[in-house]
Amino acid sequence: MARKCAAAAVAVILTATAGFSSSDRIALVFGMADYQFLPGLTNTRNDAEAISQTLKGIGFDVTLSIDASGAEMEQLLDKFAFKSEVADLALIYFAGHGIEVQGENFMIPVDAHVASNMDVQSQSPSLKKLLAAVDRARKMRIVILDSCRDNPLGDSIDLAAVAAGATDETTETTRGGNGLAAANPDRGTLVAFAAKDGQVALDGTGNNSPFALSLMEKMTQPGLEISLMFRQVRDSVLQRTGNLQEPHTYGSLTGIPFYLAGPGEGQNGLDLSSATNAWAGIKPDQEQQLLALADLGDTRSMLGLAYMRLNPNEGRFDPAAAVSFLTRAADAGSPEAQFELAKLYERGTGVEQSDEKALALYRAAADQNFADAINDLGFLHYQGGLGLPADPGKALRLFERAADLRHPQAQFNFAALIDDGLIPSKGPEDSAKYLYEALRSGSQDVLNLLSERPTMFTTETRRALQARLKDNDFYSGALDGHFGPGTQRGIRRAYGIEEG
Numbered sequence: 001m002a003r004k005c006a007a008a009a010v011a012v013i014l015t016a017t018a019g020f021s022s023s024d025r026i027a028l029v030f031g032m033a034d035y036q037f038l039p040g041l042t043n044t045r046n047d048a049e050a051i052s053q054t055l056k057g058i059g060f061d062v063t064l065s066i067d068a069s070g071a072e073m074e075q076l077l078d079k080f081a082f083k084s085e086v087a088d089l090a091l092i093y094f095a096g097h098g099i100e101v102q103g104e105n106f107m108i109p110v111d112a113h114v115a116s117n118m119d120v121q122s123q124s125p126s127l128k129k130l131l132a133a134v135d136r137a138r139k140m141r142i143v144i145l146d147s148c149r150d151n152p153l154g155d156s157i158d159l160a161a162v163a164a165g166a167t168d169e170t171t172e173t174t175r176g177g178n179g180l181a182a183a184n185p186d187r188g189t190l191v192a193f194a195a196k197d198g199q200v201a202l203d204g205t206g207n208n209s210p211f212a213l214s215l216m217e218k219m220t221q222p223g224l225e226i227s228l229m230f231r232q233v234r235d236s237v238l239q240r241t242g243n244l245q246e247p248h249t250y251g252s253l254t255g256i257p258f259y260l261a262g263p264g265e266g267q268n269g270l271d272l273s274s275a276t277n278a279w280a281g282i283k284p285d286q287e288q289q290l291l292a293l294a295d296l297g298d299t300r301s302m303l304g305l306a307y308m309r310l311n312p313n314e315g316r317f318d319p320a321a322a323v324s325f326l327t328r329a330a331d332a333g334s335p336e337a338q339f340e341l342a343k344l345y346e347r348g349t350g351v352e353q354s355d356e357k358a359l360a361l362y363r364a365a366a367d368q369n370f371a372d373a374i375n376d377l378g379f380l381h382y383q384g385g386l387g388l389p390a391d392p393g394k395a396l397r398l399f400e401r402a403a404d405l406r407h408p409q410a411q412f413n414f415a416a417l418i419d420d421g422l423i424p425s426k427g428p429e430d431s432a433k434y435l436y437e438a439l440r441s442g443s444q445d446v447l448n449l450l451s452e453r454p455t456m457f458t459t460e461t462r463r464a465l466q467a468r469l470k471d472n473d474f475y476s477g478a479l480d481g482h483f484g485p486g487t488q489r490g491i492r493r494a495y496g497i498e499e500g
Contacts, residue, residue, distance in 0.1 A: 024061070024086065024087040024088050024089075024496065025059055025060045025061065025087065025088060025089045025091070026060065026061045026062075026063075026080070026083055026084060026087045026089070026090050026091070026137075027052075027055045027060045027061070027062045027063070027090075027091040027092070027093065028062075028063045028065070028076060028077070028080045028090075028091075028092045028093075028133070029048050029051055029052045029055070029062060029063065029064045029065065029092075029093045030048060030065050030066075030068060030073070030092075030093065030094045030095065030096060030107070031044045031045045031046075031047060031048025031049065031064075031065070031066045031067070031095050031096065032044055032067060032068070032094075032095065032096025032097060032107075032108065032109065032110050033045040033066070033067060033096070033110075034067050034110055035097065035108070035110050035112075036110055036111050036112075036113070037111075037112065037113045037114070038097055038108065038112070038114070041095075041096060041097070041203065042203050043095075043203050043204055043206075043207060043208055043209050043212070044095035044096050044146070044147075044203075044209075045066055045067075045095075046207045046208050046212075047095045047146060047208050047209055047212035048064065048065075048066060048093065048095050049064065049066070050208055050212060050216060051093050051095075051212060051215065051216060052064040054215075054216045054219060054220060055091070055093075055219075057220065058219065058220055058260060058261045058262070059262070060091070063076065063080065067110045068109055068110065069109050069110060069111040070109040070111060070112060070123050070124065070125075072109070073107070073109050073125050074125065074129075077125060077129055077130065077132075077133040078133075080092070080133045080134075081132060081133040081134075081135070081136070084133065084134055084135075084136055084137045084141075085136040085137070085138075085440045085441075085496075086138075086440065086442070086495065086496030087137050087138065087496075088137065088138050088139040088140065088442075089137055089139060089140040089141070089142070089258070090133070090134040090137035090140075090141055090142070091134070091141075091142040091143075091144070092130050092133060092134055092142070092143045092144070093144045093146070094107050094130070094143075094144070094145050094146065094147055095146040095147060095209075095212070096108060096110075096147050097147060098145055098147030099114075099120055099124070101117045101120050101121060102117065104121075104126055104127070104128070105126065105127040105145070106120050106121065106124040106125070106126050106127070107124055107125050107126075107127070107130065107145070107147065108120070108123075108124050109123070109124060109125075111123075112124055127143070127145070127191070130143050131143060131189060131191070134189065135189070136406070136440070136441075138441060138442040139254070139256070139258070140188070140190075140226075140253065140254070140258055141188060141189040141190070142189070142190050142191075142192065143189070143190075143191045143192070144191075144192045144194075144215070145191070145192070145193050145194065146194040146201060146209060146211050146212060147194070147201065188251075188252070188253065188254050189251045189253075190226075190230070190249055190250070190251045190252075190253055191249065191250045191251050192230055192233075192247065192248075192249045192250075193247060193248050193249070193250070194209070194211035194237075194245070194247055195211075195245050195246060195247060195248070196246050196247070196248035197248065199245065199246065200245070201245060202241055202244065202245050210237050210240040210241050210245060211233070211237050211245070211247060213236075213240065214233045214236035214237045214240065214247075215233055217236065218230075218232050218233050218236065219260045219261060220261050221261055221264075222259065222261045222262050222263060222264040222265070222267075223259060223261075223262075223263055223264015223265065223267050223283060224259060224260075224261065224264070224286075225257045225258065225259060225282060225286055225304075226253065226257075226258045226259065226260055227253060227293075227298075227300055227301070228286055228289050228290070229260060230247075230249050231289070231293070233247055234246060234247045234248070234249075252299070252300060252334075253300060254336070255275045255300065255303045255304065255307065255336050255340075256275055256278050257278050257279055257281075257282060257304065263281070264283065267281045267283075275303075275307045276307045276308075276310045276311040277311065278307070279304050279307040279308045279311070280308060280311045280313070280314050282304065282308065287305070287308070290304050290305055291305065294325065294328075297332060299328075299329040299332050299333070299334040299337060300334075302325045302326070302328050302329035302332075302334070302337065303325070303326070303329055303334065303336060303337055303340070305322075305325045306321075306322040306323075306325035306326045306329070306337070306340065307322075309321045309322040309325070310322045310349075318350075319344070319349050319350025319351075320350045320351070321350075322344070322350055323341065323344055323350040323351045325337075326340055326341040326344070327341060330361065330364075333368075335364070335365040335368040335369075335370035335373065336365070336370065338361045338362075338364045338365040338368075338370070338373070339361070339362065339365040339370055339372055339373045339376075341361050342357075342358045342359075342360075342361035342362045342365065342373070343358070345357045345358035345361065346358035346386065355386040355387050356387070358386055359380075359386045359387070359388070362376060362377050362380070362386075363377070366398075369405060371402045371405040371406070371407035371410065372402075372407065374398050374401050374402040374405065374407070374410075375398070375399065375402040375407050375409065375410045377398050378395045378396075378398035378399040378402060378410075379395070380395075381394045381395040381398060382395035382396075396417065396422065396423060399413060399414045399417065400414055400423075402414075403415075403434055403437075406437065406441055408438050408441045408442065408443035408446065409443065409445075411434045411435070411437050411438035411441065411443075411446075412434070412435065412438045412443065412445075412446045412449075414434050415430075415431045415432075415433075415434035415435045415438065415457075415461075416431075416456075416457075418430050418431040418434070418461075419431045419457050419458055419461045427460075428458065428460035428461040428463070428464040429464045431457070431461045431464065432461055432462075432464035432465040432467070432468050433468065435450065435457075435461070435465050436465060436468045436469070436472075436494060439491065439494045439495045440494060440495070440496075442495070442496070447491065447492070447495045450465075450483070450491050451488055451491060451492075454483040454487075459481035460481070462481040462482075462483060463479045463480065463481045466478075466479045466480075466481070466487055466490075467479050469487070469490040469491070469494055470490075472494065474490040474491075474493040474494045475487060475489075475490030475493075477490075
């Protein structure tokens, strides 16, 4: 939705059509096998090495870590978190011991000496830490845990006993007792467990675990949409293990389709600039799978099917059917569906026009912190739209909220509003902070404006931006507010462009 701001003081207002940087995929792969104080694992090293090579083969920049200590894990995760800010997709794979303590999952390094819950918590990175390391990737964030082990003995842990008991009923060794706790990642992030919460992951009778084998087999298939890929991994693992192990995913990806191995035959011209264009390239057999998943209540499948039917250049164009899919997904709580349905009610596309319903849906999506809806509500309140009276104060609060949720256009726009003196409580350092974060979040328009029209911002804001670039080792020159070659190079580096 391209809202326009009426504030003459804001020189440039970016809309949601801003472009993004080139496709960068990065992965951090852990394999823990030779534990010093816990039972060793057989295939985790093999799995990590094989997954690493598989990811490299489909274009990932991979960091592989075998038998990392706790300190090494922390260092690698911190470095990966910074690197992920300029990547389209950030993926972490962990094979090793995982333990649930008081409802939280911890990934155990090889040097952990754990005799109590407190030891686990103090010596092991949590799933939250892994999620934080991928959190700022621009388009997609994935954490894959091939480790399902809980803490069944309360405050005392005897993993050797748990492992021995778990192997009594199967010819395969396992990686766990009763599994990890269910995950609840933020929107746009997917967590994949080798086994659903409460189950165990089998180590396998060969060189690799059933989960790793299935994952490598499916992730290398070009043209296989990622949500369907993980569904097929699930089916493959069930088949390999005789239904003893069922992988499970948590979280919700964005509505843009994604292909880990790239487009398939006949898809090389995929247009990913908008959801309606991107979903138009889905293969017919995968559309049938989406229909089946939609019937099972999968809201992302409903979104994809709706986007297909909103493309006027496709033979499937059917706005009324799109409204039906979006309504089902919105009623099920999908904020993206609520936002898209609001736009259809606002325009009267496929449904009778209704300002009241549109506004209610925008608010429902905003209540779930859907940044696009919050940003659009800001414009509606600023201009007075959908029956709302103009309320610049409320609009500015909404713009700030969207910016704090890392909406790239809102970050830039709020920086401009601060720079123009419209936010009395904030100054040049705040404006520079939002400009820097807009660069890191990958807005091509922000890069272009700072490169071509830097003087649209005050000297004070430009100095503050130089200081922030210097603090992050992107710039080493004077803090003079002059955006010469050194500052321009720093801006490009902050955006993610490294020059020889």
